[in-house]
Amino acid sequence: MSGQQVTTAIEDLLGLPAGTRVGYQITQRLGYTYDGAATALRHRLVVVPPRRHGDQSVRESSLVVSAPAAEVTWQRGADGLRVAVIELARVPPRLDFDVEVTLERLVGGPRPALRATALGGRRLLASTPLTAPDAALTAAARALRAEDPLLTARRFCAWAHSHIRYVPGSTDVTTTAAQALTRGSGVCQDQAHVMLALCRAAGLPARYVSGHLVGDGPSHAWVEVIVPDGLPGRPRQAAPVGLAGLPGAVAVAFDPCHDREADLRYVTVAVGRDYTDVAPTSGRYTGTGRGLLRTTQRVSVLAVHPPDGRFPKSIDDRE
Known part of the structure; x- marks a missing residue:
């Protein structure tokens, strides 16, 4: 899909009637590389939205840590904040956090x-x-x-x-x-x-x-x-x-x-x-190694569900 097609499709979001449901997908990788020893990692990620925020609802979400030994716990903060806490005794030279979220917004839905x-x-x-x-x-x-x-x-x-x-x-x-x-x-x-x-x-x-x-x-x-x-x-x-x-x-x-x-x-x-x-990513660890962060992400519109109940239309479809 060319850049011009993306721009046109995004602008189409502004004219949708009330009751329309729009599906989105977030795909994100936060990758750290360490140039020396690193132990006792305690990392905080704020990358997954709350299950509901006004007219926005999360349908599915996943967080995958590349280190199998990592322990992941979820905490809830003020304002519905969803915080993933990752603990790892010994940090490998490369550590990736892969996030995928599908969610939906309702046109004309309630504000937070x-x-x-x-x-x-x-x-x-x-x-x-x-x-x-x-x-x-x-x-x-x-x-x-x-x-x-x-x-x-x-x-x-x-x-x-x-x-x-x-x-x-x-x-x-x-x-x-x-x-x-x-x-x-x-x-x-x-x-x-x-x-x-x-x-x-x-x-x-x-x-x-x-x-x-x-x-x-x-x-x-x-x-x-x-x-x-x-x-x-x-x-x-x-x-x-x-x-x-x-x-x-x-x-x-x-x-x-x-x-x-x-x-x-x-x-x-x-x-x-x-x-x-x-802050989407933060944390601490012990050791002389320095951590370098590289991130990639893509946020795309998956489909538009008209309020009249017709079959969902892909945002990439052109009539």
Whole structure:
């Protein structure tokens, strides 16, 4: 399939009617090579999405570790985070983690729901080391803030997009929002951190999203802003299991890298306070060997299931 066909098919996702189900597949390899001895490995992977996130549902998932002796345990973190912890007494010269996930999104389905306490809780309002605002970010947040939280979010998204040029390699995972703003450049992670800093400076709860953009190579990052469910002009959505009967909040996703609301081109893997919470791969080991990471991934649309119940149509089919 040529690049132009991929682009056309991806753009077709924007015009699908409500009730359409879209199937996706994530195929990913995280490969480490070690140039010396390494023992007592404890590794953390955040690469498999929660079973449900708003209109997104995981159908199947697998994680295969190339070392047969590795022990894998799964943990659940805040915001539905799924964490794989891999432990290995002796690390081979090459260690691969292969991930495959199939999932589905429902056009017009519910947004991610939260308890109403998320609107005033410190967890999503308090700054983190990566999102602490400086004087410039604080002043921008005050100037851009509106009464409507969604209008505020749109303004913050556009501001982060216009003030941080996308320049690969210009920052790293330790770069703060204030540092990225001073440099005026960064990557999607930095644009998300800048938008988070603005939100929190304005008292608007928000969280960092780690995921994938269909048709893009590397992992992507964007922001979810938490607003009351049933804002004026927007109907209240049905409360999910576990939140029934409670006044609630919903998450609305914005991508400051592209200055737009997130849509069906986006697949969420994890959400947290900032990058540190949801880093796809991290860990520690003992030894003199240095580990070098190489990653490959592909996120593709498998099929589109029309709401009228017709036979599913491959995204590659052309009428």
